[in-house]
Amino acid sequence: MNKKEIESCKEAIEQFKISKEFCFIEENPYMEKFYDIVIKALKKQIPLQIRNPINMECKYNRKVKYCSNCGNTGIKNMKYCPKCGQRLDWKVYREEEYM
Ligand SMILES: [Zn+2]
Numbered sequence: 001m002n003k004k005e006i007e008s009c010k011e012a013i014e015q016f017k018i019s020k021e022f023c024f025i026e027e028n029p030y031m032e033k034f035y036d037i038v039i040k041a042l043k044k045q046i047p048l049q050i051r052n053p054i055n056m057e058c059k060y061n062r063k064v065k066y067c068s069n070c071g072n073t074g075i076k077n078m079k080y081c082p083k084c085g086q087r088l089d090w091k092v093y094r095e096e097e098y099m
Pocket of ligand 1 (some may be wrong): 025068069070071072079081082083085086
């Protein structure tokens with residue numbers, strides 16, 4: 001996903017948030033749920049940086065990395081977290097490899 005695609009995704013999220021504010025939820029309670037599902041799904045498409053808190057405490061345990069959204073550790077080299085569907089951003093680790 002490039003920068004332009006991420007921007008489009010963020011823009012879509014904002015539009016859905018605005019639409020949610022203006023829809024008549026009292027008349028159609030399912031609409032609120034619908035908007036929440038769409039916004040949540042779009043947010044998962046925006047790559048979230050992999051967390052490695054152990055990295056800060058112990059340099060020897062750097063291999064432990066996990067999904068920043070749900071905490072799943074079974075994400076090795078994966079584009080999406082198999083547990084929650086969050087798109088993962090490995091950029092920081094790829095950059096480290098070149099250092
Ligand atoms: Zn996850």
